[in-house]
Amino acid sequence: MSANRFNGFTDYGIGIGLRAPHYNHILGRKPVVDWFEIISENFMIDGGRALHILDQILEQYKVVQHGVSMYFGSAEKLNREHLRRLKDLVQRTKTPWLSDHLCWGSVDGRYTHDLLPMPYTFEAARITAQKVREVQDFLEIPIAVENVSSYAEYHDSEMTEWEFLNEVVERADCGILLDVNNIYVSSQNHNFNPLDYVNSVPAHRVAQIHIAGHSKYRKYILDTHDHPVIDPVWKLYERAILRAGHTATLLEWDDSIPSFQEVHDEALKANKFLRATALAEAV
Amino acid sequence: MKLMQLQRTMARAVMQPLTSSERMQRRAPDGGPMKRYASRFIKPNDRLTSFERLEIYNRQYWFRVLSALSEDFPGLRAVLGERRFDAMAKAYLIANPSRSFTLRNLSARMESWLRKNPKWAGANQNLALDIVRLEWADIEAFDGKAERALRPEDLANAAGPRMKLALQPYVRLLSFRYPVDDLLLEVRKEDEDTDFASNTFAEHRKRKRVRAVAKLNPAQIFLAVHRVDYSVYFRRIEQEEFAILTSLRQGKTLGAAVESAFRKSAVVQEDRPLKVQNWFQAWATLGWFCRPEKKRAAR
Secondary structure, rough: OOOOOOOOOOOOOOEEEHHHHHHHHHHOOOOOOOOOEEEEEHOOOOOOOHHEEEEEHHOOEEEEEOOOOOOOOOOOOOOOOHEEEEEEEEHHHHOOEEEEEOOEEEEEEEEEEEEEEOOOOOHHHHHHHHHHHHHHHOOOOEEEEEEEEEEEEEEEOOHHHEEEEEHHHHHOOOOOEEHHHHHHHHHHHHHOOOHHHHHHHOHEEEEEEEEEOEEOOOOEEOOOOOOOOOOOHHHHHHHHHHHHOOOEEEOOHHHHHHHHHHHHHHHHHHHHHHHHHHHHHHH | OEEEEHHHHHHHHHHHOOOOOOOOEEOOOOOHHHHHHHHHEOOOOOOOOOOHHHHHHHHHHHHHHHHHHHOHHHHHHHHOOOOHHHHHHHHHHOOOOOOOOOHHHHOOHHHHHHHHHHHHOOHHHHHHHHHHHHHHHHHHHHHHHOOOOOOOOHHHHHOOOOOOOEEOOOEEEEEEEHHHHHHHHHOOOOOOOOOOOOOOOOOOOOOOOOOOOOOOOOOOEEEEOOOOOOEEEEEOOOOOOHHHHHHHHHHOOOHHHHHHHOOOOOOHHHHHHHHHHHHHHHHHOOOOOOOOOHHHHOO
């Protein structure tokens, strides 16, 4: 089930985020890694070192693009300059699919550079889906939207977060980047059962899965990407791949980044669950 | 509430400056109490009030943009001192919220803004402007576009007084009233670079402190900020070099550029040909020349 039209019919394994502290290790030692995810915005530039590194990575590894500022959920129009630069990068990386977040972050041309939560309304779903379609048409590759961690809910919401996700992806006919850590973080912050979320996602649309660590504070959890993945998140991951199949999986580690080997080893823990799922499917 | 209205309401609160203790202000953007403002659109839960939930986003916004500015300007931080820099950064961001999808462009208006708001640098205004110009040039040189460089032999074959040459887009030419290149290199020894966007949250603002600089004596310098093997370098150049390169960038012919550069020069006449020859050799070796736009398009 994992190779589907939302990830370009690819069957990627376990990847990690490409981060600057690991460049030397990767280029020098050429470790075996299924694929790397890049933050698109870090490479939407005119030239210089980052693109040079990227080109070297592209010679040896599969790369998938992940964005942080498309803001499908912002009520304002899409930023054409952003799209133009993104398309240039898509042509360079030949990413089989592209992901960004189901959130908003800009209004009246001013950017917060944050992943702000959506109100779960039908109006928001309609506007968001329309923008996903526009991006998909312009870039001519499949788009997957990622559920975000959130710390606030709105009075205006008319449905649950997972119902909203389903509403958007059905209207946009796009894929899902299912972040099981974000589901866990939000479930703790908003008092819902994370399994209800995982069980409600249309499995055939899952293009990719994110796993990550987070930080727990007294009254809430923050999505800090600076720790190993905790057991309850692995349990959600297990459930997700049981439903969606052997899906491209990516570990995010963005802060207090340890050695390449430590990050990769943490990501490879997913193999235990992927093998078990494969066995279950075989039987 | 319509989506646009909700997003405007939330963005106004999120982008409102924090208090001196880095908490959300008690007063809302509409002048009323923030508690009431937040409760109009944010639900409370069993652990957090509407105010507290909104405050998480308000703090994240300021932590993120202040950290980005702070990373862009370690030199300016050293010139102004951390406390004054923080206050200035906040004022800059209120006047210049990000209008780009990338934080890379957040600092683009710093020079013009600082010029119009001299109170932040006080007696150090000229030094502050110099360091800001250098730090922004460094950002532009780091990821600026590179065209195919003309090789020294390309130039040798085609050189003549009517020839026009373009400079690589990533090369920045600057004149300064202070030797800010030395200052910035010194500051950077203590300040590691992080230049990547991610989407993570932080509970506290990340701060990297730089030591305030001792007073710097003025001395006019000319710099080419350029890159070699993807690393940025500051190359001190002579006034005449600066003038020739600036003229070439403006589209003047080789002959006109050289002539105007030496018009008021103290360099004696007989030394000039050799100097010019050596300069061109160095510039070409560094790959600074490329074909002018029109010729590239016509090829």
